[in-house]
Structure formats: structure tokens, C-alpha cells
Amino acid sequence: MYTETERCVRAVQSKDARFDGWFFTAVLTTRIYCRPSCPVVPPKPENMTFYPSAAACQQAGFRACKRCRPDTSPGSPEWNQRADLVARAMRLIADGVVDREGVPGLAARLGYSTRQVERQLLAELGAGPLALARAQRAQTARILIETTALPMADIAFAAGFSAIRTFNDTVREVYALAPGELRTRAAKRTAPDTPDTPGSLSLRLPFRAPLNPDNLFGHLAATAVPGVEEWRDGAYRRTLRLPYGHGVVALTPRPDHIACRLTLSDLRDLTVAISRCRRLLDLDADPVAIDDQLRTDPLLAPLVDKAPGRRVPRTVDEAEFAVRAVLGQQVSTAAARTHAARLVTAHGEPVDDTEGGLTHLFPTPGALAALDPGTLAMPRTRRTTFTTLVNQLADGSLRLGVEHDWSETRALLLALPGFGPWTVDVIAMRGLGDPDAFLPTDLGIRRAAQELGLPATPAALTARAAAWRPWRAYAVQYLWATDSHPINFLPV
Structure with a gap:
């Protein structure tokens, strides 16, 4: 859908939440990407460009909006209603296969070569499996930063990062905030639905x-x-x-x-x-x-x-x-x-x-x-x-x-x-x-x-x-x- 510019512009101008997760709006003047239903005043159409995934936005140099938090959108319905290579790859990436087995493991499970998988994902999603997994790691890190009191080193390990420096750089690049700043902002927001017990996440x-x-x-x-x-x-x-x-x-x-x-x-x-x-x-x-x-x-x-x-x-x-x-x-x-x-x-x-x-x-x-x-x-x-x-x-x-x-x-x-x-x-x-x-x-x-x-x-x-x-x-x-x-x- 992200290639249908007029339809995407209408969805953004009407703040239509039904399209959250279908595509992402990147604003050329601010270098920020948003979900279609972002509550801020929509930019001019000539300043909008559209991407099929958060990973593609990040790879193009855009950072996540702090207001609409686009990484918290529902996932695209495409990946659960199709059985082709790209849909199956996306389901596996969501299940953490790239972090556990690497891109060769992903390709082996799908029965294709690594090159074929990367080419098809890049063509449809604007990002390869490593970039898609990186975006997912960033989202996991944000959840742990905002919902737990875990030390940042433990969060980096749990989210799948190989080094603290990589964790810090990724969080800053994606969210334009250091991990500690994310935690401080989260503490000022509404309390969770259910009080946490030791060892639980809400x-x-x-x-x-x-x-x-x-x-x-x-x-x-x-x-x-x-x-x-x-x-x-x-x-x-x-x-x-x-x-x-x-x-x-x-x-x-x-x-x-x-x-x-x-x-x-x-x-x-x-x-x-x-x-x-x-x-x-x-x-x-x-x-x-x-x-x-x-x-x-x-x-x-x-x-x-x-x-x-x-x-x-x-x-x-x-x-x-x-x-x-x-x-x-x-x-x-x-x-x-x-x-x-x-x-x-x-x-x-x-x-x-x-x-x-x-x-x-x-x-x-x-x-x-x-x-x-x-x-x-x-x-x-x-x-x-x-x-x-x-x-x-x-x-x-x-x-x-x-x-x-x-x-x-x-x-x-x-x-x-x-x-x-x-x-x-x-x-x-x-x-x-x-x-x-x-x-x-x-x-x-x-x-x-x-x-x-x-x-x-x-x-x-x-x-x-x-x-x-x-x-x-x-x-x-x-x-x-x-x-x-x-x-x-x-x-x-």
C-alpha cells in the first residue's frame, strides 16, 4: 500500500488508525517517521514519503516520533494472511529466528538461499532481515527500559544486542534519546494496568x-x-x-x-x-x-x-x-x-x-x-x-x-x-x-x-x-x- 501515495496521504490527513502498521510516514523536513494516526498536525504532502516498515524508515535515516511511538503500532496484517516467502520470513523474524540462528538459519528454515530471502524482503519491505531484526531488538529494548528496573547491561543482553555500545547507539539512533532518558520519560507516564510482581513485566x-x-x-x-x-x-x-x-x-x-x-x-x-x-x-x-x-x-x-x-x-x-x-x-x-x-x-x-x-x-x-x-x-x-x-x-x-x-x-x-x-x-x-x-x-x-x-x-x-x-x-x-x-x- 505504501506505493499508493494519494491513499496514504488521505489516511495521514484523516489520522486513520486502521492503517497503523500497514505503512509508516517519514517526514522529510524533520527526519522523523510516524504512524498514520499520529496526533500532530500532518505535514504538507510534498514533505511526506512512505515506507512499508519501521526498519526501512530507520535504514533511510529517520527516527521514531516521540508522540505517536510508531514502533507500538499493530503489526501489518499482511504477514498473517499470506503464505508466500516474505510473509513466512516475517513470521519467523517476529519469532526471533534471526537473533538465534542468523540469516543463514532463517533461509534454511524457508528452503531458500540467503541471497533470495534478502532480495525479496528488500524489494517488498525496503529492508533486509538484519535490519528488520535490528528494529525488533530496538523495540524489545524500549519495552524493557520502560517497564522494568533492570540494569541497562541486562536489558541489552535480553534484547539480543551483542554489546552495550551497540545497544546505546541503536536506541539513540531510533528514538533520539539515550536509554536513561527513555526510562525517565516513561516514569512520568500512566502506571501499568496491573501492578507488577517481582520478575514480571506489564x-x-x-x-x-x-x-x-x-x-x-x-x-x-x-x-x-x-x-x-x-x-x-x-x-x-x-x-x-x-x-x-x-x-x-x-x-x-x-x-x-x-x-x-x-x-x-x-x-x-x-x-x-x-x-x-x-x-x-x-x-x-x-x-x-x-x-x-x-x-x-x-x-x-x-x-x-x-x-x-x-x-x-x-x-x-x-x-x-x-x-x-x-x-x-x-x-x-x-x-x-x-x-x-x-x-x-x-x-x-x-x-x-x-x-x-x-x-x-x-x-x-x-x-x-x-x-x-x-x-x-x-x-x-x-x-x-x-x-x-x-x-x-x-x-x-x-x-x-x-x-x-x-x-x-x-x-x-x-x-x-x-x-x-x-x-x-x-x-x-x-x-x-x-x-x-x-x-x-x-x-x-x-x-x-x-x-x-x-x-x-x-x-x-x-x-x-x-x-x-x-x-x-x-x-x-x-x-x-x-x-x-x-x-x-x-x-x-
Whole structure:
């Protein structure tokens, strides 16, 4: 979009927050870059230029605006609605792969050469993987500077910088303030949503309005696995398995943001934890574009108008979700939770939770592959499905990370015994993040279709749903909302 100058100028002049994260406005006279909704008086159009990423702005010599704080914008929705090379690379960079494995590791995961990855990212985003990772490190550093009392040396290490000098120079270059000045300014602003406990961080996760929290948090709470997840004091809480350690997160819906409180065993995992929580809650979606498309169907329009801004509840761990999808085959939500809780107690790793009732990390595929299949309280055919899945996840023959192509992964899943279209599409929708995944055979969807006057048979409903593409996963959320199932309501 950043190449459509007239459209970008109109968005900046109207301070339209819907475009925050889609592009960034760089002001030639001040050498500052802003989000489109920046509250200051817009510059003259001839003094504006537009970039597709904060990293591109920084690479061109612009610094971040101190008023609108453009690095706190929601992420571009492009990276979660596409499965091409650039989108998959951006999801991996957000997950910290460049910091942990370097650009060669990024390229290897994507199956391309380093040169190909750099060329495509530069062409679409105006910055290569190192510049994009550097911008992300700067943002992580700012969060730690402003929300903790950690020494600056510890912050530099946690944010991924190799040296204190590099940390100081980057912060000054990006924010035009020294790290100590950032901390002083932050101390004068509003206190966090929730008082911090020792070792915890409180921050705000932005999103594009509107956001309807009912199905999003209702689904997570209703399907929560005891020990791993819980709903407590108005927050969804869960344990996180992270590259350097583990964590506990509490996510609370607010009118204009999600309050996030993180407790991490290793602060180097902060960037990854934030990225996975945003993905879990689908916070980078563009609800206006999605809802406008779904409203074109006169039978869906009343559902959208009644409660706009529904998101797709996703996952923080794709392998975990695939296992849970198999446990949920042809059983009730309560039975699926019971099965999962038994596995967690027997094979999960214990963790301490001083604020609630979380006790374990969800078991790894390796731990589940080592268990005795005879101890699984499920039919023999589902036991085969379960053991085949965890064995392939454990030995690496099946991978479900954010870097993988959705179509190829679907084909691999369909080849597994006991994996039909419903299981594959549930994993595609909530595990892989495919915004167009659809569940025409789902009982709840078929009941909703019949109630609304939509075609009831899977083939006919799929044909009708072609007009909803590429947002059929969001249509699923609106159709499910016609039911009185607990997944559609915030717990009280």
C-alpha cells in the first residue's frame, strides 16, 4: 500500500488508525517517521514519503516520533494472511529466528538461499532481515527500559544486542534519546494496568479496532487445559514453552488494548513471547476489511453488524494444538480437556506459578512419543492417529511451524491415518493461522447454516462460502456465535 501515495496521504490527513502498521510516514523536513494516526498536525504532502516498515524508515535515516511511538503500532496484517516467502520470513523474524540462528538459519528454515530471502524482503519491505531484526531488538529494548528496573547491561543482553555500545547507539539512533532518558520519560507516564510482581513485566498489546473479545477469550477459557491454562480474575493465563526457557502470561481484554503481564525464566524470550501472544489473539488482523467482505453476504451481514471485530483464536504452539485437535476428535469439549489434562499431569514439565493455578508446560512431542500407547484411554483407531502424529512431530518428519506453506502442510496432515478434513482444517485455522480455513462438516457450522437459511450440505455450503474468501475462518467465528456454547461468551 505504501506505493499508493494519494491513499496514504488521505489516511495521514484523516489520522486513520486502521492503517497503523500497514505503512509508516517519514517526514522529510524533520527526519522523523510516524504512524498514520499520529496526533500532530500532518505535514504538507510534498514533505511526506512512505515506507512499508519501521526498519526501512530507520535504514533511510529517520527516527521514531516521540508522540505517536510508531514502533507500538499493530503489526501489518499482511504477514498473517499470506503464505508466500516474505510473509513466512516475517513470521519467523517476529519469532526471533534471526537473533538465534542468523540469516543463514532463517533461509534454511524457508528452503531458500540467503541471497533470495534478502532480495525479496528488500524489494517488498525496503529492508533486509538484519535490519528488520535490528528494529525488533530496538523495540524489545524500549519495552524493557520502560517497564522494568533492570540494569541497562541486562536489558541489552535480553534484547539480543551483542554489546552495550551497540545497544546505546541503536536506541539513540531510533528514538533520539539515550536509554536513561527513555526510562525517565516513561516514569512520568500512566502506571501499568496491573501492578507488577517481582520478575514480571506489564505491557500493552495494541490492536486495530473493533475487537470483540467474547469468542476470542471465551473459546480459550472454555477449552483451557487444567494446569496449562486458566481463566482467573478476568484474565486468560497460560504457560509458555520458549526457546531459552519458559514463561507464564496473563492476557486481559481492555477497551483499546490487551493488558499483558509476562513472567519469564529468561528475558531473552521477551520478543518471542510477545509475538506468540499477538498471534494467539490474532491482534494483527484488519477487522474492517474482513467484516466489509463478509457483509456482502446478506445472510451473514446481521451477524457481523451485531458483534463486529471477531478474531480467530489461535495458538502459541502449533504442535501442541495438533495434539489437542486429535484428542478432541468426536468427543465433547469437557472430554477433550480431561484427556489433555491427564497427559499434562503425567508427561508435562512442572513450573511454578505464584499468581494462580498453573502447574505444567504442555508435554513435548518427544515426551508423548515415549509414552506407552496402552495407557491412552481412547479407541484403538484414535490411539493410532495420536501415536503417528506425535512420532512424526518428534522425529521432525512433520513440522508445523510458522515458516511452512499451508497447502503443503495440509497435504502432509491429510496423509496421516485418522486425519480427515475437519481435523486438518481446525489445525489450519487455529494452528497454522490460515485465514481462509473452513469447516463445512462441523456440526456447529451446519446447525448455524440451517438456522440462517444457508445451504446445509457441506458441498453446497462450501460453494456459497466462496464469496467469503479469503476470510472464511472469520466467517466460521460468526457462524459459531449463533450457538449458546460457552466458547462464545466471556467467563464471569
